[in-house]
Amino acid sequence: MNKIRTIQILAVIVVLAVILIAALVMLPKDQKKTVVVYTSVDQVYSEPVFRDFENQTGITVLPVYDVEATKTTGLVNRLIAERNRPQADVFWSGEFGQTLLLKNESILAAYSSPSATDLPRQFRDPEDYWTGFGGRARVFIVNMDKLTPDQYPHSVNDMLDSRYPVNTVGIAYPMFGTAATHAAALYSYLGSEKARDFFSTMSERQVRVVDGNSVVRDLVADGQLAFGLTDTDDACGAVEMGKPVVIIVPDQQPGEMGTLVIPNTVAMIAGSPHPSEAKTFIDYVLDQKTEDSLVSSGWIQIPSRDVPTKTACMNITGIKVMDISYQDVYTGIPATQKDLIEIFIR
Amino acid sequence: MATPRPFFLKIRGRLSPEQCMYALVLGVFFLLITCPLIGLGVDLLYAALKGNLDLSTPFLLSSRRLGLLAASIGLAAAVAFSGIVTGVLLVSLLWRASRKILVVVLLAMLAFAAIPPYIHALTWSSLLGYVTGFLPGVPVTGWGISYWVEFMALLPLATLLSWIAFASVDFHLVEAGRVFRPDMETFFKILLPLSAPALGAAFGFLFLICCSDYSVPSLFGADVYALDIFAQFSATGSSALASLYALPLMVVTIIVMIACRSGIRTLAQTPDWLSARFGTAPRFPRFFVGLQAIACGIIALQILILFSGLILTTGTLSTFTRSVAMAHGELTYSLLIAAGVILISLPLALAAAYELRQPGLRGAVAWILVLLPLAIPASLTGIGMILFWNTPGLSMLYPGLLMPILVSVARFAPFAAIILFVQLRFIDPILFDAAAVFSRSRLETWLQIRFPLYAPGLLVAAGILAALTLAELGATLVVAPPGHGTLTMRIYNYLHYGAAGEVAGLCLLITILTLMAGACTIATLYWLYRGPGRAPEPDGRKSE
Numbered sequence: 001m002n003k004i005r006t007i008q009i010l011a012v013i014v015v016l017a018v019i020l021i022a023a024l025v026m027l028p029k030d031q032k033k034t035v036v037v038y039t040s041v042d043q044v045y046s047e048p049v050f051r052d053f054e055n056q057t058g059i060t061v062l063p064v065y066d067v068e069a070t071k072t073t074g075l076v077n078r079l080i081a082e083r084n085r086p087q088a089d090v091f092w093s094g095e096f097g098q099t100l101l102l103k104n105e106s107i108l109a110a111y112s113s114p115s116a117t118d119l120p121r122q123f124r125d126p127e128d129y130w131t132g133f134g135g136r137a138r139v140f141i142v143n144m145d146k147l148t149p150d151q152y153p154h155s156v157n158d159m160l161d162s163r164y165p166v167n168t169v170g171i172a173y174p175m176f177g178t179a180a181t182h183a184a185a186l187y188s189y190l191g192s193e194k195a196r197d198f199f200s201t202m203s204e205r206q207v208r209v210v211d212g213n214s215v216v217r218d219l220v221a222d223g224q225l226a227f228g229l230t231d232t233d234d235a236c237g238a239v240e241m242g243k244p245v246v247i248i249v250p251d252q253q254p255g256e257m258g259t260l261v262i263p264n265t266v267a268m269i270a271g272s273p274h275p276s277e278a279k280t281f282i283d284y285v286l287d288q289k290t291e292d293s294l295v296s297s298g299w300i301q302i303p304s305r306d307v308p309t310k311t312a313c314m315n316i317t318g319i320k321v322m323d324i325s326y327q328d329v330y331t332g333i334p335a336t337q338k339d340l341i342e343i344f345i346r
Numbered sequence: 347m348a349t350p351r352p353f354f355l356k357i358r359g360r361l362s363p364e365q366c367m368y369a370l371v372l373g374v375f376f377l378l379i380t381c382p383l384i385g386l387g388v389d390l391l392y393a394a395l396k397g398n399l400d401l402s403t404p405f406l407l408s409s410r411r412l413g414l415l416a417a418s419i420g421l422a423a424a425v426a427f428s429g430i431v432t433g434v435l436l437v438s439l440l441w442r443a444s445r446k447i448l449v450v451v452l453l454a455m456l457a458f459a460a461i462p463p464y465i466h467a468l469t470w471s472s473l474l475g476y477v478t479g480f481l482p483g484v485p486v487t488g489w490g491i492s493y494w495v496e497f498m499a500l501l502p503l504a505t506l507l508s509w510i511a512f513a514s515v516d517f518h519l520v521e522a523g524r525v526f527r528p529d530m531e532t533f534f535k536i537l538l539p540l541s542a543p544a545l546g547a548a549f550g551f552l553f554l555i556c557c558s559d560y561s562v563p564s565l566f567g568a569d570v571y572a573l574d575i576f577a578q579f580s581a582t583g584s585s586a587l588a589s590l591y592a593l594p595l596m597v598v599t600i601i602v603m604i605a606c607r608s609g610i611r612t613l614a615q616t617p618d619w620l621s622a623r624f625g626t627a628p629r630f631p632r633f634f635v636g637l638q639a640i641a642c643g644i645i646a647l648q649i650l651i652l653f654s655g656l657i658l659t660t661g662t663l664s665t666f667t668r669s670v671a672m673a674h675g676e677l678t679y680s681l682l683i684a685a686g687v688i689l690i691s692l693p694l695a696l697a698a699a700y701e702l703r704q705p706g707l708r709g710a711v712a713w714i715l716v717l718l719p720l721a722i723p724a725s726l727t728g729i730g731m732i733l734f735w736n737t738p739g740l741s742m743l744y745p746g747l748l749m750p751i752l753v754s755v756a757r758f759a760p761f762a763a764i765i766l767f768v769q770l771r772f773i774d775p776i777l778f779d780a781a782a783v784f785s786r787s788r789l790e791t792w793l794q795i796r797f798p799l800y801a802p803g804l805l806v807a808a809g810i811l812a813a814l815t816l817a818e819l820g821a822t823l824v825v826a827p828p829g830h831g832t833l834t835m836r837i838y839n840y841l842h843y844g845a846a847g848e849v850a851g852l853c854l855l856i857t858i859l860t861l862m863a864g865a866c867t868i869a870t871l872y873w874l875y876r877g878p879g880r881a882p883e884p885d886g887r888k889s890e
Contacts, residue, residue: 020685036828043839062828067819067838074725074823080583081732087745087828101583167487173564175577208487211565224475224486337581345569345577346410 033059035277038075039092040066041264042233045299046092052293053284059277064088079107079269086271089278092264092285094299096132097181099265100330103129109270111279115286122326123263123304131282132263132326134291134300134307137319138182139259140248141220141235142227153227155251156186160201170208170216170228173344174199175337178213178231178262184329184336185260185322192332196339203343221245231262232301236313240298247314251322258320261302264294372701375694375763378755379719382730386589386722389733393586407594411574415594418557418571421489425496426552429504430545432497435641437508438533441628452509455502457860458652460813462834463499464561465853469655470495471565487567496562498648500552503813505645507551510806511544512537514768529628544768550606551761554599558723571595575723585729596721603717656857659850669851673836677855679747680833683822684815684863686751687758688808694755695762695807696800702767716760727757728824749825750832754815761814762807769803809864816856 039046043065050061066075076098079088083105091108093099102108103125112128123132140153146168153159159169174183187195203209208225210216216228217235221243235247251257266285268278284290292307294300301311302319407415440448474486485491515537523532538545560573572595579588630638660666670677701712722730731753735744743749781795819834826832831839833852840848 016685017689020682020689038828043836060829064826064828065831065835065839067823067835074728074820077579077583077585077725077729078732078824081585081729082736085736085738087736105583173577176580180580208567210567211561215565219471219475222472222475224471224478334581337577341574341577341581342410345574346413 033057033274033277034062035059035089035274035281036062036064036087036272037090037092037281038064038066038079038088038269040075040098041092041094041299045233045294045297048297049285049290049293052290053281057280057284059280061281076101080105083107086269087273088269089272089274090266090268090281092266094136094264095178095181095262096130096265096326097184097330097333099130099267100326101333102267104330107270109268109272109275111268111282113279113283113286115283115288118288119286119304130265130267131286132265132304133286134294134303134305135261135263136178136232136300137249137259137261137302137316137321138178138229139232139235139314140227140250141217141230141238142246142248143220143223143225144244144246145223146226152246152248153250154248154253155256156229157198158250159207159229160198160205162205164226166206167208168226169205170210170219170225171202172213172216172230173209173211175340175344176212179229180333180337180340181262181329182229182260183340184333185324187332187336187339188324188328189257189322192335192339195336196343199340199343209344232314233299236298236301236311239313249314249319252320256320258322260322260324261319263304264300368697368700371694371697375698375759376715378690378694378752379759380715380756381734382722382727382753382756383718385730385733385735386585386726389730390586390589393584411571411594414569414571414574415598417489417569418595419598421493421496421563421568421570422553422556424493425500425556426504426549428493428497429500429552430508430549432501432641432644433504433506433508433548434512434538434545435638436505436645437512438628438630439638439642440509452506453861453864454649455506455509456809456813456864457857458502458649459506459810460816460856460860461499461652461853462561462817462819462837463496463559464565465656465837465849466499466652467495467562467565468849469652470498472655472659473651489568492563492566492568495566496556496559498651499562500555501645501648503555503810504548504552506810507548508545510765510768511541511548514544514772515540524628530630530634533628533630533634547606547764547768550602553602554720557595557599572723576725579725585726585733588726588729592723592726595723596718599721600717603720604713607713607717656850656854659846660854661847665847666851666854669840669848670855672848673833673852673855676831676833676836679750679830680816681859682747683750683754683832684812686748687754687815688811690751691755691759691762691811692766692804692807695759695766696804698759698763699766699770702763703770716763719756720760724757724818724820725824728753728821731756731821731825745825745827747827747830749827750822753821753825754811754818757818757821758811758814762811765807765810766800766803769800769806773799812863813860816860 037046037050043063046063046065050063053059054061064075064078079086079091079102082088086107091099091102099108108129110128113131116124116131116133119131119133125131142152151163153161153164158164159171172179174180183195183199186198189195190198208219208228210219213230213234216225216230217238219225220228220230221238221241227248229250232247235245238245239247250259252259266282268275268282272278288305288307291300291303291305292309295303295307295311296309298313301314302316303311440451443451470491471486474484474491478484478486519540520532520537523536527535558572560570560576563570564573575588575591575595578591579585582588660669698712698716702709702716704712719727731749732744734740735749735752743752777795777799778791781791817834818832819838822832823835826835833856837849837852840852
């Protein structure tokens with residue numbers, strides 16, 4: 001190899017190294033107005049909210065998203081691992097269990113937002129560590145090609161009904177995400193013994209336990225399952241895509257327990273690097289206009305207050321909500337998860 | 347009072363600049379790959395001292411956990427064994443392939459290895475859903491289908507590793523055998539035994555990857571120990587407790603890797619990575635040709651299902667371009683991460699490869715330090731990185747853009763070190779001695795002697811690093827800096843949302859990018875070493 005070739009090789013290596021280092025180092029540093037938001041809300045729903053916030057306030061949002069495939073261990077455990085030197089300013093979750101866990105771990109800071117004054121009392125933490133707003137409900141998604149209307153399930157107990165063949169009913173792993181919150185709510189409502197029996201029977205009946213609510217949605221929409229338990233945003237997504245499915249809200253008859261409505265929760269992180277911007281963001285997210293936009297985009301189906309946009313994919317008028325305390329549900333989560341790990345992972 | 351100066355003068359007298367540089371590079375390598383372990387270890391110690399942990403957790407396995415562990419080991423062993431057997435059958439067909447066909451096939455395998463296993467799972471799940479419409483009895487859940495999909499997902503990597511194993515055998519020995527015995531007997535009595543240690547190492551790699559993956563089995567209702575670890579992690583929020591739960595699995599994977607290491611150390615032949623193989627095509631009996639045909643059918647099915655599934659699901663070119671446009675930020679960042687991982691890992695891994703060759707206790711310690719990080723689950727690696735880097739004094743890098751690079755270096759640089767160790771064992775050190783005598787400068791030695799001899803191993807290591815980095819999710823998600831995400835993170839976000847077309851489009855993009863990167867690298871190497879300055883034969887002779 002001659003000298004010219006040697007120089008050519010060196011030149012290529014040097015240029016590549018410079019490009020790489022420059023690309024990595026030249027990021028917008030020291031933004032004067034920045035807020036770091038850790039969110040488990042789907043990126044397709046939360047990203048427009050972030051962009052609108054940036055346009056209105058001039059504060060840049062740096063988001064960290066979670067993904068369903070990592071079973072929500074990533075985000076919350078990241079916040080716990082960062083406790084001694086927090087990087088996040090705000091935690092915006094699509095449910096409340098993980099938020100209460102973070103409060104219990106002293107990761108959160110108290111903040112009473114003026115945007116929250118018109119929210120129902122049960123959506124506000126008594127000590128102002130978190131605030132809830134519009135949410136989703138746990139519902140059945142039913143494949144209309146597989147079941148006739150007289151076969152549709154109407155209660156979570158129908159999941160144990162022998163008229164549905166083995167492996168045609170599905171749920172997400174009840175140890176993770178909103179499925180875990182729902183399981184804890186059932187433990188709280190029914191009592192530990194009855195709930196344990198319920199889930200044990202579910203396991204014996206070979207109800208198909210899958211990776212997440214979106215997988216339940218896809219399997220029902222594809223016809224691999226007759227029906228499954230999922231969240232309203234997933235179910236509505238399938239309806240809007242024109243899949244042959246219908247949404248049933250379970251346990252709505254007199255004397256039945258109602259369904260779980262899971263609110264979004266937003267909280268400030270203790271010791272956050274940008275507390276002022278964090279408060280501005282929390283005020284924005286809790287504003288009625290933002291809730292309306294989230295109903296419009298399809299993330300929220302059960303708004304916490306009267307908003308102009310109505311949920312299009314299902315009738316939410318008069319939904320019977322499970323009467324439980326969020327704190328009681330959260331308190332029961334560890335024992336519930338321990339039980340369910342023993343039942344379903346074997 | 348003693349001053350530092352005499353001490354450093356003494357050190358300088360005993361250590362040459364090269365030795366100092368070697369020690370520094372080695373120190374950086376071992377620090378980068380063990381920093382998650384250090385973070386987790388300190389956290390575990392702290393929790394234990396506070397009395398928050400039941401330290402008997404890893405030792406008192408319930409029958410449920412024992413069953414899960416046994417099932418996980420069984421699944422991983424079955425997948426790894428099937429992958430190696432199929433890979434061997436496929437590679438035996440490549441014996442008579444020309445260099446061009448060999449390069450195309452290997453590039454294709456590398457490209458498919460970069461696609462996350464979960465994508466394979468969803469493609470097969472959709473196919474099964476379609477098939478059950480006609481054949482209702484086809485199982486869609488259970489260990490059988492989990493094994494099949496995991497096997498399909500790892501088959502490209504298994505084929506690559508099997509080729510490396512076969513390429514490690516001096517084909518002159520095989521040719522000599524073919525003179526005296528039928529080709530089938532030569533295959534079983536010469537080629538397979540000589541490549542067996544490398545095949546054992548390949549088995550270990552595949553076993554390791556399969557053991558730590560829960561995404562595929564959980565989709566098909568097969569519960570594995572890795573899922574139990576994450577369930578405990580999710581339930582407790584304690585990385586210390588999750589580390590304890592992970593210990594039994596880590597012990598198993600370390601034992602397997604140590605067993606494979608013994609095989610790697612017995613390698614003694616010269617690799618001929620990309621040469622044409624044999625003058626006359628081997629003649630195998632019908633049963634073996636039938637097995638080769640079955641292996642071809644399996645890989646063809648894998649490619650067909652995956653590719654057609656991705657293309658059909660993408661649907662139109664506009665969906666593809668839309669998904670690329672929406673993910674251009676993640677695309678750029680993912681490519682930079684892969685390039686950064688390669689640039690950082692390869693020089694460090696080369697130094698580590700030399701250290702792995704050391705005899706006695708020194709080599710054993712190096713092997714333990716290299717193997718340990720391979721056994722840690724991805725999410726725990728990410729948490730360990732935070733615990734280590736998000737501390738005063740070390741916090742300049744966290745949560746910066748370099749963190750995803752460092753976490754992939756921590757996870758995958760050991761693979762590069764082992765590959766380069768294999769490469770080094772095949773290079774005659776006399777070549778370096780001759781270069782030291784005749785070369786005019788160190789730079790010339792590196793560029794004209796060392797680099798061409800290292801190049802095949804560096805190339806293979808770079809390709810595998812790129813494929814593993816592009817598909818990595820669990821650890822990257824935990825350390826990704828705010829406002830930045832990778833292509834794989836975008837894919838999984840779209841998956842949840844149900845944007846199947848965009849997901850398929852991005853997976854196709856990963857495949858195309860890996861093919862292009864591999865092709866560019868091969869072309870660059872040919873351009874560098876064509877003409878009078880051609881790369882020498884592995885034994886030092888220049889080819890005519």
